[in-house]
Amino acid sequence: MFAAVVVCAAVTFGPRFVPVLVAHRHRDREDLREFSALLPAGLMLILVAYTLLDADSGIQAATRLVLAAVVSVLVDLAARNFLVAFVAGFAAYSLSGLLLG
Template sequence: MLAAIVVCAAVTYSLRLFPVLLAHRFRDREDLREISALLPAGLMLILVAYTLLEADSGVQLSRLILAAVISVIVNAVSKNFLMAFIAGFSAYSLSGLFL
């Protein structure tokens, strides 16, 4: 049992150490800087598109679009992701009462 714990701890430590070591090695590459700047927005765009495409009904789709629009507006105004998340979540939740 102790050997399994030691092996799991070593694997976990290695999986967390190697990306940090690789990041330091490739830190000065311009193409990786561009990718790292664009990646979060691209991933969010993919997630939003997938969520909107998987809506079950027109009512759910309208609730999702409303929440996404409110999140984008709040994020553009406040530049605060947490506030945008809370506003979008609240809009989606409260729109269920009205739509």
């Protein structure tokens, strides 16, 4: 049982710790700086595209998703903060469900 917990902890901790070590050792590389600058926008684009492609066929659900995506993208462009944009998009989706539902 203890061995299983140790293995699970290593599998959980490892993928989070190894990139930090690699990034710390190579923090002066220009390509990694460019990648870290583009990563939040790329993640936002992937999340928006996946959400819109996975939308239900109902017009109300599609309207809510498009509204949330637009709010998320606009907040991300204005605030340059992925977490704030995510929360704003989630709030827009949730509130639109209350108002449209």
